[in-house]
Amino acid sequence: MSIEVWLAFVAAATAMLVIPGPTILLVLGQSLGGGRRSTLPLVAGVAAGDFLAMSLSLAGLGALLAASATAYTVLKWCGAAYLIWLGIRMWRAPVEGAPAPLPPRRAGLQAFLVTATNPKGIAFFVAFVPQFLDATRPFLPQAVLLVITFVTLGATNALCYALLAGRLSGAIRRPGPRRVLNRTGGSLLIGAGLATALLGRRA
Template identity: 70%
Template sequence: MDPAAWLTFCAAAAALVMIPGPTIMLVIGQSLGGGARNALPLAAGVAAGDMAAMTLSLAGLGAVLAASSALFGALQWVGAAYLVWLGLRMWRAPVTVEAAPPLPPARAMRQAFVVTALNPKGIVFFVAFVPQFIDPGRGFAGQAAILVATFCTLAALNAFGYAMLAGRLSGAVRRPAVRRALNRLGGAVLVGAGLAVALRRA
């Protein structure tokens, strides 16, 4: 793969993953409740979700979604419903003086994976984004593997950084009123993100 193209891809991907979206809001919300120990499972879930979305995109699913409004709409509703469900759970989470116990690592990873992977807009985006950095005169599979690995690594590092920051903040947030406000803010953002996903159209 051309090094210049790869560096350009790195810069573009780094800027993309740093924009806080539904996945990062989920990471922050769970890290506030669970502490920094959830950082690795959450980052792994984000990386796995992005890998699934990019792999499906490059395998042709993105083109199918772009051509099939029914399938695209169905996946929008599935992703939207899951975000709303997570948001409602965060809104209703019990608040105590002590920090909430951390989520089991498997559950934290699973939630981050599902929110990241079930984003049909992201799948379609990857179809348009990734091919711009592939040289048609070279082997497709090798270049695609490099780009997928690069993007997933950047996404994982970004999620890990957000989780660590939020985990440190969780130690200072002890007042029940403050924790309740943070839970409701995060829950409202996730519910809003779910509704936005449902209302958006390709």
């Protein structure tokens, strides 16, 4: 893979990552509640989820999901239900006093599940990554480079959002603003879940 192709991949992946999706909405919401204590587990969960989804996609799972209506539908509905459940929890989160910190292990697990089970992300890997692979060169070194690059970019992006939310968490102490944030984030997560449920097989 030439340096020009790799830089093009970096630019395209960065442009895709900076647009907040379900994973970033989750990171923002839980960083506001848990503060800096939950930052590293959240980032680790995002990195692990991206690594699993992209690696399995390159290994052939993406082609299987694209060919199997049942496999795609099961994954889609599981991911949609999980996002909606998280959105409802965020909507109903208490706003009086300091929010209870999210246990680090649970924070990382939730970030991992949302990232790894997002069928739109898997479809993106299947359609997007092959454009940057050179068929005349060995597949494995290129795949490893692209996975490492994307996971690093995704983790860095999640870290930036988490740190920003952590700073806002200290500034937002009144119930009113926290209620607005909880309900906005919860509504967006629920909307993301519904959108995932309505995705077509080839989305």
